[in-house]
Amino acid sequence: MIRTITATVNNSSGVLNRITGLFARRQFNIESITVGVTENPEISRMTFVVNVDNDRALDQVIKQLNKQVDVLKVRDISGDTIVARELALIKVVSTPQNRSEIETLARPFRASIVDVGRDSVTLQVTGDHQKVEALIDLLKPYGIKELARTGATALKRSSKSQSQELKYSFIQ
Amino acid sequence: MSMDLEVEANMQAAEQTDKQMSGSQMILQSLVEEGVDIIFGYPGGAILPTYDEIYKKGIRHILARHEQGAVHAAEGYARVSGKAGVCIVTSGPGATNVVTGIADAMIDSLPLIVISGQVATNVIGTDAFQEADMVGITMPITKHNFQIRDVQDIPTVMKQAFHIATTGRPGPVLIDLPKDVSTNVGTFNYPKHIDLPGYQPTVQPNRLQIKKLNAAIKEAKRPVILAGAGVLLSGGSSELMTFAKTRNIPVVTTLLGLGSFPETEKLSLGMAGMHGLYTANMALHESDLLINIGARFDDRLTGNLDYFAPNAIVAHVDVDPAEIGKNIDTDIPIVSDAKRALEILNASEEENDGFKAWHEHLNAYQEENPLWYEEDGETLKPQKLLEMIYEETKGEAIVTTDVGQHQMWAAQYYQFDEPDHWVTSGGLGTMGFGFPAAIGAQFAKPDKTVVAVIGDAGFQMTLQELSILQELHLPVKIVIVNNASLGMVRQWQQLFYEERYSHSLFPIQPDFVKLAEAYNIPGFKVENPDEARDVLKKGLEMDGPVLFDFRVTSLENVYPMIAPGKGHQEMEGVKP
Numbered sequence: 025m026i027r028t029i030t031a032t033v034n035n036s037s038g039v040l041n042r043i044t045g046l047f048a049r050r051q052f053n054i055e056s057i058t059v060g061v062t063e064n065p066e067i068s069r070m071t072f073v074v075n076v077d078n079d080r081a082l083d084q085v086i087k088q089l090n091k092q093v094d095v096l097k098v099r100d101i102s103g104d105t106i107v108a109r110e111l112a113l114i115k116v117v118s119t120p121q122n123r124s125e126i127e128t129l130a131r132p133f134r135a136s137i138v139d140v141g142r143d144s145v146t147l148q149v150t151g152d153h154q155k156v157e158a159l160i161d162l163l164k165p166y167g168i169k170e171l172a173r174t175g176a177t178a179l180k181r182s183s184k185s186q187s188q189e190l191k192y193s194f195i196q
Numbered sequence: 197m198s199m200d201l202e203v204e205a206n207m208q209a210a211e212q213t214d215k216q217m218s219g220s221q222m223i224l225q226s227l228v229e230e231g232v233d234i235i236f237g238y239p240g241g242a243i244l245p246t247y248d249e250i251y252k253k254g255i256r257h258i259l260a261r262h263e264q265g266a267v268h269a270a271e272g273y274a275r276v277s278g279k280a281g282v283c284i285v286t287s288g289p290g291a292t293n294v295v296t297g298i299a300d301a302m303i304d305s306l307p308l309i310v311i312s313g314q315v316a317t318n319v320i321g322t323d324a325f326q327e328a329d330m331v332g333i334t335m336p337i338t339k340h341n342f343q344i345r346d347v348q349d350i351p352t353v354m355k356q357a358f359h360i361a362t363t364g365r366p367g368p369v370l371i372d373l374p375k376d377v378s379t380n381v382g383t384f385n386y387p388k389h390i391d392l393p394g395y396q397p398t399v400q401p402n403r404l405q406i407k408k409l410n411a412a413i414k415e416a417k418r419p420v421i422l423a424g425a426g427v428l429l430s431g432g433s434s435e436l437m438t439f440a441k442t443r444n445i446p447v448v449t450t451l452l453g454l455g456s457f458p459e460t461e462k463l464s465l466g467m468a469g470m471h472g473l474y475t476a477n478m479a480l481h482e483s484d485l486l487i488n489i490g491a492r493f494d495d496r497l498t499g500n501l502d503y504f505a506p507n508a509i510v511a512h513v514d515v516d517p518a519e520i521g522k523n524i525d526t527d528i529p530i531v532s533d534a535k536r537a538l539e540i541l542n543a544s545e546e547e548n549d550g551f552k553a554w555h556e557h558l559n560a561y562q563e564e565n566p567l568w569y570e571e572d573g574e575t576l577k578p579q580k581l582l583e584m585i586y587e588e589t590k591g592e593a594i595v596t597t598d599v600g601q602h603q604m605w606a607a608q609y610y611q612f613d614e615p616d617h618w619v620t621s622g623g624l625g626t627m628g629f630g631f632p633a634a635i636g637a638q639f640a641k642p643d644k645t646v647v648a649v650i651g652d653a654g655f656q657m658t659l660q661e662l663s664i665l666q667e668l669h670l671p672v673k674i675v676i677v678n679n680a681s682l683g684m685v686r687q688w689q690q691l692f693y694e695e696r697y698s699h700s701l702f703p704i705q706p707d708f709v710k711l712a713e714a715y716n717i718p719g720f721k722v723e724n725p726d727e728a729r730d731v732l733k734k735g736l737e738m739d740g741p742v743l744f745d746f747r748v749t750s751l752e753n754v755y756p757m758i759a760p761g762k763g764h765q766e767m768e769g770v771k772p
């Protein structure tokens with residue numbers, strides 16, 4: 025199962041190393057990690073998307089993270105209403121003839137063209153994992169030259185969830 | 197106090213604490229602040245400024261002859277004294293030589309402070325002479341580690357290091373000290389408080405879970421206590437005694453938990469696990485309530501998890517929440533210091549039915565399945581040797597072991613009635629541990645008889661530390677259980693590799709007695725079993741160090757045994 029976990033950590037050297045080392049040696053599968061400084065420059069927030077086999081493995085991920093002295097707080101926010109976003113830069117093969125077609129296609133995703141070359145355009149999209157995936161799928165037939173994407177970064181929403189369905193989805 | 201006096205007193209206090217010091221002076225002053233009275237180490241380039249201060253300050257330093265000896269001695273000291281063991285080494289090879297000891301302390305939860313020299317900050321990362329990335333290397337095998345970049349951070353780091361090493365679940369902490377940091381000068385002000393928001397071990401049990409456990413005991417018909425190292429590390433042996441006795445529940449220990457409950461007590465079923473006693477393992481297997489206090493359900497204890505305590509409600513007291521539910525599903529999780537949990541359990545008086553039938557059942561197991569070995573009339577049986585050591589030391593010695601068959605025989609045949617008298621490498625199974633650990637143990641308890649029970653092979657991994665015995669006339673008694681083989685390896689090859697003894701038999705050995713003589717240590721070789729007791733007696737009575745080379749039956753196996761992949765109910769070699 026895929027879970028989204030956030031951790032606030034001391035913004036000291038080597039912390040990322042500690043965490044990735046921990047994941048590797050305990051055989052936890054990480055789909056993505058993002059790190060960035062928080063409103064407090066001494067503290068960073070990490071967002072992990074992990075793929076775990078069962079509840080026991082998930083429990084271990086959280087407990088082992090918590091054991092790290094530099095980790096201040098760990099939360100599994102998968103069950104909460106959260107805002108989770110990824111960013112992707114997608115360089116697509118494009119000719120002057122189909123450029124507007126690609127633009128039209130990107131519009132509902134609120135993706136923007138951030139670079140134009142002779143035979144390619146680069147699109148920037150932000151959104152949840154599914155949205156980014158969906159756009160990439162649609163662009164594949166044109167030929168994707170290069171793809172760079174961040175992992176998910178996430179925050180809990182301030183408002184409480186309205187329904188059960190909403191609770192377990194990343195829908196905006 | 198008048199205003200003036202107060203001001204004066206404050207000024208004096210400030211003078212004492214806010215002193216200008218070099219980094220290495222700060223390191224030593226921090227050790228003094230932490231009450232450290234002995235350190236084990238080995239000098240070299242990057243740590244020379246600190247050694248210069250050791251020279252000046254006169255803090256007690258034991259020079260090992262190999263850094264591995266120093267770190268295992270620090271471990272032995274920690275296990276017996278309950279204080280942090282301190283080890284100090286130079287950068288690069290000095291530091292990498294202690295990696296095994298750090299890993300050993302990590303897995304067996306021993307409080308250890310390792311100070312490693314490092315190349316100067318301006319050349320870190322340039323592959324400088326004797327540079328090794330110790331923070332990187334030890335990250336997975338320390339509870340935490342630090343590299344000090346600024347001399348001003350030394351007091352805080354030292355304070356935090358000791359706090360982390362000795363509280364919660366103890367463990368090793370490495371402090372990497374670049375040479376320039378150790379010579380830079382700053383103000384020394386040892387912090388009174390610790391500010392570690394990310395490190396807040398839970399040591400008080402949740403009352404609700406304690407209630408649940410009390411209720412479960414009330415319902416139980418076949419309860420058993422599994423006592424692990426956590427009982428010893430928390431100093432909770434007498435609380436365990438009260439708990440077991442008032443509730444009338446039998447006690448099984450882990451290998452590392454030996455001594456947490458007196459083995460000669462009626463309620464004791466002895467050690468469980470791969471070479472544990474039949475009754476101890478069967479008690480776990482047949483229990484309907486398993487109360488684990490401070491053990492981590494290690495695989496050598498549990499055997500095949502599929503068959504482990506299949507009918508038991510599992511309660512688990514552990515100060516490390518990550519251990520709870522890691523290997524075994526737990527019904528009653530109690531995150532707490534073991535002693536604290538026992539105190540609270542003991543404060544509530546709960547009735548139970550005395551478990552009469554269960555005790556009778558287990559007693560019958562004990563009578564039918566005692567430990568056994570067969571004399572052959574020719575050779576000294578290693579089991580017999582361990583029995584003799586137990587008898588001749590009246591069960592009062594501190595026993596350290598190396599790793600292998602002799603370790604298991606020591607665990608089986610020496611009856612530990614007191615806490616902190618047993619020092620062994622459990623989780624890592626580190627050959628070379630036992631002898632230097634005995635040295636550390638002897639420093640912790642100078643008046644105690646310390647017996648190092650060592651294999652003929654393991655001894656050769658760290659025997660250079662005979663120098664310490666010679667130099668300081670340290671009265672460690674070394675018992676080499678000499679089966680002229682890597683006994684435990686040979687046993688596995690016999691049982692699981694069709695007797696293909698690949699590299700496990702020693703056709704040639706050093707003359708251990710002559711070796712001892714080279715260090716001016718009296719040595720005794722014993723080939724005739726009839727002489728064994730007399731020689732042992734005589735040697736144990738001698739003042740200083742002694743080495744015994746006991747030639748024992750060489751093809752003896754350790755039984756009973758749970759073969760790999762098997763469950764507790766499938767023990768082999770239970771009877772002759």
Ligand SMILES: Cc1ncc(C[n+]2csc(CCOP(=O)(O)OP(=O)(O)O)c2C)c(N)n1
Pocket residue numbers: 598599600601602603625626627628650651652653654655677679681682683684685
């Ligand atoms: C450092 C290290 N290397 C290898 C092993 C694997 N090993 C476990 S027991 C053993 C044999 C030990 O022989 P000895 O010290 O003579 O003890 P015995 O089993 O004969 O009592 C070996 C090689 C180990 N535990 N530690």
Ligand SMILES: [Mg+2]
Pocket residue numbers: 600651652653677678679680681682683
């Ligand atoms: Mg041997």
